[in-house]
Amino acid sequence: MSKVVEISPTTRHEGHSKLVLKVDDAGIIERGDWLSITPVRGVEKLAINKTMDQVPKIASRVCGICPIAHTLAGIESMEGSIRCEIPRDAKLLRIVLQCANRLHSHALHNILTLPDMYIPGTDKKINPFSAEEPVRSHAKRIVRLREIGQTIGEIAGGEAVHPSNPRVGGLYKACTPRAVQKMYDLAKEGLPLAIEQMEFMIAVLRNFQRRDWTDVGGKQIPIPKDLGYHNQGYMAAHPMYGSTNLDENPGWDPQRWTDVRPWDWYMGEVEVSLADPSYPIGGTSPVGTKANPQMEACTGVPLYDGAPVEVGPRARMVQFKNYDEKGTIGQQIARSMELPDCLYTIINALDEYNPSGKVLADYIPQGDGSLGWAANEAPRGCDVHLAKVKDGRVLWYEMLVPTTWNFPTCSRALTGAPWQLAEVIVRGYDPCVSCATHMIVVDDDKRIVAQKLIQ
Numbered sequence: 001m002s003k004v005v006e007i008s009p010t011t012r013h014e015g016h017s018k019l020v021l022k023v024d025d026a027g028i029i030e031r032g033d034w035l036s037i038t039p040v041r042g043v044e045k046l047a048i049n050k051t052m053d054q055v056p057k058i059a060s061r062v063c064g065i066c067p068i069a070h071t072l073a074g075i076e077s078m079e080g081s082i083r084c085e086i087p088r089d090a091k092l093l094r095i096v097l098q099c100a101n102r103l104h105s106h107a108l109h110n111i112l113t114l115p116d117m118y119i120p121g122t123d124k125k126i127n128p129f130s131a132e133e134p135v136r137s138h139a140k141r142i143v144r145l146r147e148i149g150q151t152i153g154e155i156a157g158g159e160a161v162h163p164s165n166p167r168v169g170g171l172y173k174a175c176t177p178r179a180v181q182k183m184y185d186l187a188k189e190g191l192p193l194a195i196e197q198m199e200f201m202i203a204v205l206r207n208f209q210r211r212d213w214t215d216v217g218g219k220q221i222p223i224p225k226d227l228g229y230h231n232q233g234y235m236a237a238h239p240m241y242g243s244t245n246l247d248e249n250p251g252w253d254p255q256r257w258t259d260v261r262p263w264d265w266y267m268g269e270v271e272v273s274l275a276d277p278s279y280p281i282g283g284t285s286p287v288g289t290k291a292n293p294q295m296e297a298c299t300g301v302p303l304y305d306g307a308p309v310e311v312g313p314r315a316r317m318v319q320f321k322n323y324d325e326k327g328t329i330g331q332q333i334a335r336s337m338e339l340p341d342c343l344y345t346i347i348n349a350l351d352e353y354n355p356s357g358k359v360l361a362d363y364i365p366q367g368d369g370s371l372g373w374a375a376n377e378a379p380r381g382c383d384v385h386l387a388k389v390k391d392g393r394v395l396w397y398e399m400l401v402p403t404t405w406n407f408p409t410c411s412r413a414l415t416g417a418p419w420q421l422a423e424v425i426v427r428g429y430d431p432c433v434s435c436a437t438h439m440i441v442v443d444d445d446k447r448i449v450a451q452k453l454i455q
Contacts (some may be wrong), residue, residue, distance in 0.1 A: 003274040005419050006285035009037060010426055012112040014065050015403075015433025017439065018292055018424070020267060021289045023274065023419045032414025033266045034407055034426055036298040038437040047397035052078040052168050052367070052389045055397060059385065060162050062399075063435045065108065065408040067162045068101035068153060069378030070385075070401075073242070077385040078168045078394075080245040080372025082365040089357035090170035094185065095241055095349045097156040097163060098376070103190070103342040104149030105159075105379035106313075106335055108302040109430045110201060113332065116214070116424050118357075120207040138200055141193050144158050145339070148190040150344065152183045161398055169361040170268070177355045187346045194339040201336040209329045217278040228328030228425040232308050234315035235405065237375035240345050244374040252375035254386060256305050257400070262297030265408055280419070298437045301408050302400050308408040311381025312429060313338050328413075328428035335430065366392040378402055380430050403429070403436040 003025075008018035016038045022031040037172040043062055047055045056074030060067040072094055079086065091106040114126045119134070128139050150160040156175060157163025165171050175183070213220040236251075243251030269292040285291070301308065309315070314334040317323030323334060367389030376383045381402030388396040406429045414422050 001025060004272050004291070005274040006272045006277070006289060006291050007279070007422060008285055010034075010423050010431075011281050011433040012427055013433065014063065014114070015431065015435070015437065017426070017431060017433045018291075018296075019269065019414070019422050020271075020293050021414065021419045021422060022267075025419070026447075027418050029414050029417050029419050029422065031267070032411050032422060033293040034411045034414070035262075035266060035293050035296055036407070036433050037296060037438045038298065038434050040298055040437055043399060044397045046393050047387075050394055051392055052082070052387075052394055053235040054278055055387070055394050056166075056168075057162070058073065059397075059399060062401075063432055064161055065105055066101065066378050066380065066383070066432055066435065068097055068157060069376045069383045070399075071157075071166055072098060072374035073374045073378075073383045073385040073399075075168055076242075076244050076374035076376070076388075077387040077397075078367075078374050078389055080374055081370055081387045081389040082168075082367040082372070083370070084169055084173045084361055084364055085244065085246060086170040086361055087358040089174065089354050090359040092349045092353045093156050093171060093175060093359065094166060096346050096353075097153055097166070098241055099342040099345045099349075100149045100153035100156065100160075102149075102338065102379045103194070104146045104153065105430075106339055106342070107145040107149065107197070109335065109379075110142050110197070111139075112430070113427050114204070114426065117204045117208050118211070118214075120203055123215075124206070138197075141200075142196055145190060145193055145197060147336040148186045148193075149342075155179050155183050169362075169364040171359040174355055174357065174359045180350055180353060180355055184347065184350050187343050187350070191340060191343040191347070192410070194343050198336045198339045202333055205329050205336070206333050214421070214424075217280050219278070219420070221418050221420045224417055224423070226327060227417055227421065228331065228413045228428055229326050229416070230310070230409055231308055232409045232412060233304070234318045235304050235311050235362055235382055236315040236319040236377060238377050239320040240341065240377060241315050242374060242376035242383075245372055252373070252382070252384065254371070254373055257384075258303045258377055259300040259307065260303060261300060265301045266293035266297050266411075267311060268292065276420075297407075299404050299407070302405055304405075308412070309405060310409045311405045312404050313381075314427060316377060328425050331428040352386055358383075380432055399430070401435040403431050403433055406431070407436065 158165035
């Protein structure tokens with residue numbers, strides 16, 4: 001007989017979400033629905049009739065962790081609509097900015113996921129804020145990698161958060177030789193640290209993978225060998241940066257994208273019939289609590305070729321580097337493997353960059369309403385922005401951010417796991433839930449369906 005457990009809110013990620021889980025008598029998940037509980041923000045509607053320079057700045061405000069990806073995707077969707085090619089040196093600095101953001105974000109996620117893991121060779125869970133060794137040295141390395149990423153981002157982008165230097169047509173300012181040398185020195189310092197951190201994280205993750213059980217709320221919970229497995233596909237536009245409709249061979253196709261409504265995907269109203277007051281962070285929802293995932297999904301469900309897809313580090317590895325490890329640990333290891341790649345790419349881009357080169361297009365068209373899109377490979381996966389610009393103003397705008405793609409895929413990855421490990425699976429995707437909560441769901445008669453979300 002199935003029972004329902006609700007974990008609300010989930011923890012150690014950006015934004016607010018919850019899990020509504022149907023479990024069997026042994027506590028194994030038969031169906032999991034992961035959904036946002038952050039109120040909708042209507043970013044696409046805010047964009048209408050704004051200038052093409054304003055909208056990327058608005059879009060970047062959906063998140064303070066991955067604003068660089070949203071800024072670049074927003075700008076490049078505008079450039080795709082107006083058919084504006086940017087100078088080569090502007091593109092190189094955008095690549096540097098992109099990789100700096102991924103470095104900082106991946107390092108931050110290590111802090112969020114490590115409390116689930118154990119110090120290898122012990123039954124002691126890792127507290128990344130502990131002053132004791134060996135944890136202290138690893139934490140200091142994580143902090144320094146974030147500092148390096150944020151500093152490089154500030155130099156190339158103007159600010160580390162909500163960068164001001166990128167603009168439609170390229171960049172406002174080039175980087176001076178002195179600034180380039182500073183970024184180069186930081187990247188060279190960070191590279192051995194990133195390799196060390198990758199090796200440390202892989203060792204910790206493999207150790208967790210070999211364990212038979214883990215402690216959750218004082219209980220020993222068995223760890224399935226297929227934790228977080230799913231049968232969904234993968235989607236990635238590029239191994240490091242991204243793609244737009246201006247590319248000779250675009251890495252993403254808007255014709256392959258469709259949306260379905262939340263109620264076509266998530267469960268209807270259910271009542272919680274299983275509760276655990278000892279579960280970490282306040283216990284699970286009390287028995288009798290009503291949950292309605294269809295009303296609280298907060299976003300549509302995007303499909304690619306008619307099916308949900310996983311985006312993120314593993315998708316990039318699968319698409320471009322023949323990576324084949326499944327499950328939650330496979331996802332986490334793929335993310336760790338990207339740490340050195342960020343710094344190698346920064347170093348190579350700076351080697352090619354000419355401080356005396358142009359960073360702004362000679363002519364910036366105002367647009368005729370054509371569709372433009374950019375699929376930026378944000379830290380958490382493919383961040384797709386689509387735009388139509390006419391006479392310098394935005395007629396239509398859409399954001400398909402990584403966690404929006406991952407919601408349905410992760411929901412299905414929960415099946416077969418003990419419900420107490422559901423958050424471990426979710427955290428493997430490094431959710432940025434606030435990015436994903438920007439749509440208002442309406443029916444065919446234009447009535448707001450997700451009314452609960454805006455009351």
